[in-house]
Amino acid sequence: MSVRAKQAVAIAVGLVIAAVMMWLGVWQMSSYEESTRDVSAERAAEPATPLADAVSADGEVQDVYGKRVTFTGEYLPEYEVTVGESAPWRVLTAMRLEDGRHIAVVRGALDPASVEDGIPAPPPGVHDVEAIFLAPDLPGDGGGTEVADMRTVRIQELAQEWPSPLIGGYVTLHGSDSEAQGLAEAELVLPAAEGSPTHRGYALQWWVFATGGIAFGLYTAHQLGKDEKKRLAKTPAD
Known part of the structure; x- marks a missing residue:
């Protein structure tokens, strides 16, 4: 196999690895967003709290938003x-x-x-x-x-x-x-919730790996080219 073919294979492998890692990152971020929605829905589904108990006389509001x-x-x-x-x-x-x-x-x-x-x-x-x-x-x-x-x-x-x-x-x-009361239902926009930070961390990790995959492919191709140049330099001219 020629050097150029090997370089192409190295870059292709790096791109494939990067694509897989990117997909895993997107999937993990979707899991993060889903966990966020779940948290908001869970808060809204919790048993009702008396407002008088949740807001003190000085106006301080407890954790009852959403x-x-x-x-x-x-x-x-x-x-x-x-x-x-x-x-x-x-x-x-x-x-x-x-x-x-x-x-x-x-x-x-x-x-x-x-x-x-x-x-x-x-x-x-x-x-x-x-x-x-x-x-x-x-x-x-x-x-x-x-x-x-x-x-x-x-x-x-x-x-x-x-x-x-x-x-x-x-x-x-x-x-x-x-x-x-003769009105339509008003849109309910629940507050953004934190969700699970684990999912977000994994998503970022996969994207870092994707960048590494591309860098690995380019580095390998570059090294193959350098090695070929060294080999040719050592080979006596006909």
């Missing part, structure tokens, strides 16, 4: 905004809790085209609520052509106009509860 909470309160329809950068908008209404604190509640979603008909009013009276507790949203990216009252749920901004004290987070009602 989990179900329960509380009792009364809607304040005069404190209501729509949220979103594009359809459908979320309907965010203040609720006064039994202990005098307040929380922002995403009652559901609606199409901006139907706003002319008015947003369905929240049910009067005191209600027992079970919903997913979420941290304030990140600032919007400025996209969308029909912007609601707010681009994202920003508790700090609401606190300037809504009654206080206002809990540092908001809840999103279950789809059936939204439908009962």
Whole structure:
């Protein structure tokens, strides 16, 4: 076999090894992402926690973001905004809790085209609520052509106009509860979870190996070329 053929084989082997390692890295990262989704789903499926126990009097929130909470309160329809950068908008209404604190509640979603008909009013009276507790949203990216009252749920901004004290987070009602209030189900974006760091570490490891595979193939081909040059240099000319 000629030197060039050997070099081609060495590079091909390195590329094959790299392709396998890249595939393993992608598979491992998929496992990491899946574990992240599992963690978020598991948190949302845990037994509900009383909100009064999860948020201290000074406003400190325990590890309940992305989990179900329960509380009792009364809607304040005069404190209501729509949220979103594009359809459908979320309907965010203040609720006064039994202990005098307040929380922002995403009652559901609606199409901006139907706003002319008015947003369905929240049910009067005191209600027992079970919903997913979420941290304030990140600032919007400025996209969308029909912007609601707010681009994202920003508790700090609401606190300037809504009654206080206002809990540092908001809840999103279950789809059936939204439908009962004449609204569509609001999209529930669970917080990003850490998942298993083992999967992520293995993914990075496989990609490093892939780089090594390519480097090995190129190095071997280079060495074969050097060895051939040395052999020719030692061979007497005819």
